[in-house]
Amino acid sequence: MAEEKKLTVLQLLPALESGGVERGTLEIAHALVEHGHRALVMSAGGRQVAPLVASGAEHFTWLIGKKSLKTLFLVGKLRTFLLEQKVDIIHARSRVPAWIAYLAWRGMNPSTRPRFVTT
Secondary structure, three states: OOOOOOOEEEEEOOOOOOOHHHHHHHHHHHHHHHOOOEEEEEEOOOOOHHHHHHOOOEEEEOOOOOOOHHHHHHHHHHHHHHHHOOOOEEEEOOHHHHHHHHHHHHOOOOOOOOEEEEO
């Protein structure tokens, strides 16, 4: 039987404080890790970072949710991050992170870029 491919999934959201989006982020990250996949979360940080990391997921602190023109400078940096981390799926969970991720994703090779999901 062929070995199942292990995915690298990046979830992006403004911060990891308390709330429904944050809870869902932790649940998905935990489920991914439980099934042998790599769960990455990018946010400005917050109270939920410790439980996230304790579940086996990885957290990257970026101010990706700030409504500012400076945030647009993250597009190229995020594109590099996606390539270096070999991300298979991008899951954007908020408007500003979704736009930054979309702009980074759009500039990638269509045949090799990650799948893009928003909620």
